Amino acid sequence: MDFKFTSEQEALRREFEEFCKEEAKRAPEGWGGGMQAEATDEGWAYHRSVVEKAAKKGWLCLPWPKEYGGQGHGLIEQTIFNEVTAYYKVPAVPLHFMTVAAGILEYGTEEQKKEWLPRMARAEIDWAELLSEPDAGSDLASLKTQAVADGDDYVINGQKVWTSGGHHADHVFVLARTDTDVTKRHRGLTFFINKVGSGIEFRPLIFMNRSHMYNETFISDFHVPKQNIVGRVNQGWYVMMAGRNFARANIGVAAGAKRDLEELIEYCRKTRVNGESLASNPLVRQRLAELAIEIEAARQFAYHVSWLQGKGQDVAAEAGACGYFSLELSLRLANTAVEIMGLYGTVTQSSSWAPLYGKFQDQCQWCAGYTIAGGATEIRKNVIAWQGLKLPRV
């Protein structure tokens, strides 16, 4: 076994780090990364400006083939990039970018690849994801939004929900039913991409921390040209899964958590409670050490998933483990921080009394959504049990 990165990988890491350190200086006050990009105007402006710079360096598409504007790097390089940007909380890749790109790379026509990928690489497109529905969450394959052929177009009608960043998006990708026989479930779905236009209405769905991140999306007679179907009709489920499968190692959560933990440690070193430094409290020491251990385990595991996937191994179960473990960990970290800070931990960023701009009470709320979004912890465990451990599915 050899955990050493190549000198090229080390050089790339240094390049990413220099970029991120520089860009992090321009972040809005109290910036915590992640969903803040979508939630405020200044967050969005910052997000866009960094993404454009990263695009100029060719970093949005590190592992794409060179013929489509990519850098031809491996998954380890992508993982390094994700690790560095997440640690510095620099918003380097747009939302849903990889999902769409991977779907097009694997299932798209040559024409589609040439049309969409270079534009994406230049950061010209902001995507919104139209997958979940009010009655189709974890059971996504039961979705009802319908697409009906009409001349050169398909016409889509239905309702979607949890559309993150819809209010900033100029393009959407939609999973819609093209075979009305609902018993066919995931075999009757098609994957569409298109410009936002008439027939798409986003309505804010306000998160518990008051943020406008998610939307409900009402789709009425939304026309999509047939040439914008990725893959074949009724094959959309697999296109979506290709997107999910593209780079399965989720290192960003662990890397961001590492940074947050460092800030929490600094807070504990500076803060005295009843005359004693929080950092000298044995319970605090044990709990923070435990988090540090779990963060390192998650980091090592993420590289392992990338390694396995780079060898061509099916990593569905490993990806499930990587995802749920790190997401649950980030929620534990936020809750532990709020507990350690006591009453101060609950104060929001609106007050000067709030430690660290109230970031941990905020994350305490965001993270409660992350363990649900994109595959709830329970669904990820099902995947491990069914695909990894071959336990009987009932």
Add this chain to the structure above:
Amino acid sequence: MNLDFTEEQEILREAARDFLAKEFPKKLVREIEEDPIGFRPDIWQKMAQLGWIGLIIPEEYGGSGGNFMDLVVVLEEMGRACLIALFFSTVVCTFPVLDAGNEEQKRDLLPKIANGGAIFALALTEPSARYDAVGIATKAVANNNGYVINGTKLFIHDAQVADYFLCATRTDLSLSPEESVTLFIIDAKSEGIRITPLHTIADDKQNEINFNNTIVPRGNVLGEVNRGWPVVIRLLEQAAIAKCAEMIGGADWTVENTIAYAKERVQYGRPIGSFQIIQHYLAEMWTETNHAKRLIYYATWLMEQGLPCASEVAMAKAWMSDVYRRCTRVGVQIHGGIGTTRDHDMGLYYRRARQAACLFGDADFWRERVAREIGL
């Protein structure tokens, strides 16, 4: 980067698994639990012939010249077989001989260790039950003949059959504990040694050793007088990772066998492994065990490369101790009543996990070390 075992290591793993299945079935593990001596000289000699006892000893001293990762592979298989054997004690004592022994000691001891002719026991812990220098009260006092040793060692594996003890003592009470520990290699046949068995949850052959005016020649000091503690710190890290390797093997056994049982065991007309509550328990066991492996292999690699690894070793042992305990606890739960019997192997691993968790520093001990490393 290459996160796979080498082909040679895969072959070694397979050989170890086959050997242990044939030579060391659970029936023998049970016998040894009940047997006051628990030594099988024929199997020990076979292990020597396979080159395992001298696995980490360089070839020039009669060993196999393997590295730490090779040892991890063999120990994982031993943990999977739930072995009770002298292997661990002897190998762990080999490290300080390699790290701190003089040339004469190496030439004398290492070939004997490798060919199975020298069984070692690590006489480190005492009634204080601590893994720090303060915990060592056994005294060694110099006289004309060498050193006179007095004190009690406790929780000492394999002392009942050892040829030698690697013993940590205090040699100067006017200095701090960290500056006054001296290591000795003590011939087990020396005068003034009394050994009493200590029965624990794992029945893995622990003992109390009383030294009563035991005389040890000066040439048996390992390393320098009063400079033993840094050697022990290093040894503790090596032993902790070695123990982690055993634990991961046991955790793998537990996950695999509990999955197999859940697929077989039918209640309410269906295998219990089809219930999501059971599936999620198993998914968690699998996830945590596989995360633990990454911490352990990373620490092993750092150690093998001679890179700083204090933090990573601490993380590995703290996490593995908790994971193995949780894993076997849920393993028993999924097995249900049968898993709680003395006869069922699940309980064997459950008991062993609780023992291993507190050897060479428990989770709290190593987490405190991590706390220091992360700036608290």
